[in-house]
Amino acid sequence: MPDSRPLSGLKIVEFAGIGPAPYAGQILADLGADVVVVDRPLRGEIGLAKSPDRRGKRSIVIDLKAPQGGEIATKLARRADVLIEGNRPGVMERLGLGPDVCLERNPSLVYGRMTGWGQSGPLAHAAGHDINYIALAGTLHGIGRAGEKPVPPLNLVGDFGGGGMLLAFGIVAALFERSRSGQGQVVDAAMVDGAALLMTMMHGFRHAGFWKDERGTNLLDTGSHFYDTYETADGEYVSIGSIEPQFYKELLRLTGLEDEELPRQMERSSWAPLARRLTEIFKSKTRDEWCEIMEGTDVCFAPVLSMGEAYEHPHNIARGTFVEVAGQPQPGPAPRFSRTPAEISRPPCHAGQHTDEALAEWGFSAEDISRLREKKAIA
Numbered sequence: 456m457p458d459s460r461p462l463s464g465l466k467i468v469e470f471a472g473i474g475p476a477p478y479a480g481q482i483l484a485d486l487g488a489d490v491v492v493v494d495r496p497l498r499g500e501i502g503l504a505k506s507p508d509r510r511g512k513r514s515i516v517i518d519l520k521a522p523q524g525g526e527i528a529t530k531l532a533r534r535a536d537v538l539i540e541g542n543r544p545g546v547m548e549r550l551g552l553g554p555d556v557c558l559e560r561n562p563s564l565v566y567g568r569m570t571g572w573g574q575s576g577p578l579a580h581a582a583g584h585d586i587n588y589i590a591l592a593g594t595l596h597g598i599g600r601a602g603e604k605p606v607p608p609l610n611l612v613g614d615f616g617g618g619g620m621l622l623a624f625g626i627v628a629a630l631f632e633r634s635r636s637g638q639g640q641v642v643d644a645a646m647v648d649g650a651a652l653l654m655t656m657m658h659g660f661r662h663a664g665f666w667k668d669e670r671g672t673n674l675l676d677t678g679s680h681f682y683d684t685y686e687t688a689d690g691e692y693v694s695i696g697s698i699e700p701q702f703y704k705e706l707l708r709l710t711g712l713e714d715e716e717l718p719r720q721m722e723r724s725s726w727a728p729l730a731r732r733l734t735e736i737f738k739s740k741t742r743d744e745w746c747e748i749m750e751g752t753d754v755c756f757a758p759v760l761s762m763g764e765a766y767e768h769p770h771n772i773a774r775g776t777f778v779e780v781a782g783q784p785q786p787g788p789a790p791r792f793s794r795t796p797a798e799i800s801r802p803p804c805h806a807g808q809h810t811d812e813a814l815a816e817w818g819f820s821a822e823d824i825s826r827l828r829e830k831k832a833i834a
Contacts, residue, residue, distance in 0.1 A: 458487055458800075459487075459794075459795045459796075460485075460486055460487025460795055460796070460797055460798065461486045461487055461792060461795050461797070462483055462486040462487040462488040462627075463487035463488075463795075464487075464489075465483070465487070465488040465489065465536050465537065465630070466488070466489050466491075466534065466535050466536050466537070466817075467480065467483060467484075467488050467489065467490045467491070467535060467536065467537040467538070467539060468490075468491050468493060468528075468531045468532060468535045468537075468538050468539070469490055469491065469492045469493065469512070469538075469539040469540075470492075470493050470538075470539065470540040470541070470542070470547075470552075471492050471493060471494045471495060471806075472540070472541035472542065472569075473541075474541070474610070474614045474615075474618070474619070475541060475569050475613075475614045475615060475618030475619035475622065475646065476539055476540065476541030476567075476569040476619065476622065477492075477506075477508040477509065477541075477619075478508050478614070478615055478618070478619030478620070478623075479539060479567065479569065479618075479619040479620070479622040479623040479626070479644075480492070480508070480512060480539055481507065481508040481509070481510060481511065481512075481619075482619070482620065482623040483537075483623055483626065483627075484510065484511035484512050484800070485510075485511055485788035485797045485798070485799060486788070486797050487795075487797070487800075488537075489513075490511065490512040490513070491512070491513050491514070491515060491531070491809070491813045491817070492509065492512050492513065492514045492515070492804065493515060493516075493517050493519075493528060493531070494514050494515065494516045494517075494806040494807060495516070495517075495518075495519070496516055496517075496518045496831075496834055505781070505783055505803060506803050507780065507783070507785040507786075507803065508803075509803035509804050510780055510785075510799050510801070510802060510803045511799050511800045511801055512801075512803075512804050513801075513804055513808070513809035513812065513813045514804040514805060514806050514807055514808050514809055514810075514813075515807060515809060515810040515813050515814060515833065516806055516807035516810055516833060516834040517832065517833055518831065518832055518833070518834075519550050519552075520550075521830065521831065521832045522832075523827055523830050523832035524832045524833075525550065525551050525552070527814075527819075527827065527832060527833065528550075528552055529551070529552065529556070529557070529560065530817075530818070530819075531817055532552065532557045532560065532561060532564060533557075533560050533561045534561075534817050534818055535561070535564060536563070536564070536565065536630065537564070537565045537566075537567060537626055537630070538557060538564060538565070538566050538567065539567045539569070539622070539626075540552075540567070540568060540569070541568075541569040541570070542570075543570065543580060544570060544574050544575075544579050544580060545580070554566040554568075554641045558639055558640075558641075561639065562637075562638060562639060563633060563637060563638060563639045564639040565626055565629040565630055565633065565639050565640065565642060566639065566640070566641045566642065567622050567625065567626045567629075567642045567644065568641060568642065568643050568644065569618060569619065569622045569644050569646075570643075570644075570645055570646070571583040571584070571585075571587070571588045571613070571618075571645065571646045571647060572588070572645060572646075572647055573643060573645030573647065573648060574643045574645075578591075584610070584613075585607070585610035585612070585613035585614045585618075585646065586607050586610070586613070588613040588617075588645075588646040588647045588650055589607075589608075589612050589613045589617070589646075589647075589650040590605075591647055592613075592617075592647050592648075592650035592651040592654070593651065593654065594612055594650045594651065594653065594654050595607065595612075596668070596670065597654075597657065597668075597670055597673075597676055598670070598676070599670050599671060599676075600670070600671040600677050601669065601670060601671030601672055601677075601678065602671070603670075603671070605670065612650050612653060613646040613647075613649070613650050614646065616649065616650075616653055617646050617648070617649025617650040617651075617652065617653050618644065618646040618649055620649075621644050621648075621649040621652070622642065622644035625642040625644050626642055628642075629642050657675075660673075660674075672723075674698070678723075678726060679726050679730075680726050680727075680729040680730035680732075680733055681695060681696075681697040681698065681703055681706060681720065682695065682696050682697070682698060683695060683730065684759055685733060685734060685737035685738075686734070686737065686738060687737055687738065687740060687741050687742040687744075687745060688738055688739060688740055688741045688744075689741040689742055689743075691741070691742035691758070691759065692742070692758075692759035693737060693742055693745050693746075693749075693756065693757070693758050693759060694756065694757050694758075694759055695733075695754065695755065695756060696755035696756075697754055697755050698755070700720065701753065702753050702754060702755050703720050705752060705753045705754045706754050709748055709749055709752065709754060710733065710736050710737075711736070712732070712736075717729070742758050742759075745758070746758055765777065766784050775787055778799065780799055780802050780803070781802035781803065787799075807833075807834050810824075810833050810834065811824055814833070
């Protein structure tokens with residue numbers, strides 16, 4: 456049966472890494488792309504078979520330091536629509552697989568590069584992690600409560616939202632442009648850029664005088680009493696996002712505050728005392744009791760669920776937000792398509808699991824594969 460997914464027929468070679476670059480490949484694989492991961496020899500198997508960012512992909516093992524290994528990778532790049540790599544600047548060039556070489560041999564190639572600091576700039580060659588990229592972007596500074604230190608939002612903002620997802624978007628945009636020009640290009644996706652881009656609205660608020668640099672004093676950073684989390688009687692938490700006046704009115708009604716004479720919602724001097732009132736009120740009932748009162752209303756409410764609890768929530772079950780792959784619960788493909796739905800085509804791949812199969816489909820003969828194995832260029 457033909458694959459009807461949006462990116463069916465797209466051929467991607469992904470050089471193995473961790474975090475954001477494989478996540479970009481995962482998104483594209485869910486959407487139908489044929490993603491072949493080039494793994495390194497002797498790479499440890501710990502976690503590979505269960506890592507969701509390897510789902511829907513196939514793996515081949517190539518020794519890129521062997522002369523024949525470089526030739527294999529070059530041939531794959533010639534046949535690919537997209538190349539994805541997440542190494543420090545200069546690594547692919549030293550392997551003879553940089554964009555100049557690959558685009559000369561395959562002018563229509565979209566060459567996707569995922570780094571923290573970008574391919575250029577004073578910090579381009581420095582080591583770093585998500586926390587560093589979002590710190591330099593001015594993003595981490597604003598996350599946390601007043602008078603407390605910044606709180607890293609896991610590694611969601613740099614690695615995944617401002618990294619892997621941005622790279623996937625850039626690749627699809629470059630492919631769309633290629634459909635008109637016939638030419639490939641390099642996509643330089645840097646997490647520092649992506650983390651900054653995710654803060655666009657806050658920069659607008661700041662320049663309009665509506666956002667302060669002081670952490671925890673603003674509309675969306677726990678400064679307001681109507682956009683925050685509150686502990687319940689059983690030690691759990693609920694989230695409130697009653698920004699709009701009609702939603703705030705519903706919050707006051709369902710917490711029993713509607714008949715009191717209260718300051719205006721956007722009067723900042725009242726935010727702290729009202730937060731204390733709501734803290735007391737939410738502590739008077741359990742999380743489940745608040746769900747009975749508020750869930751599904753226009754308060755803009757949701758219980759704060761753990762990952763395990765999120766699997767079991769009726770809304771997530773109804774939408775199929777989470778799926779099970781090879782016995783492991785994990786987020787399902789997104790977004791949703793009305794005519795060409797995304798799906799997970801195979802479980803996460805072991806390193807080298809598809810070496811012969813994938814190389815054959817990408818134009819290598821059985822004799823070529825046998826010879827390369829004898830030379831220990833593949834495994």
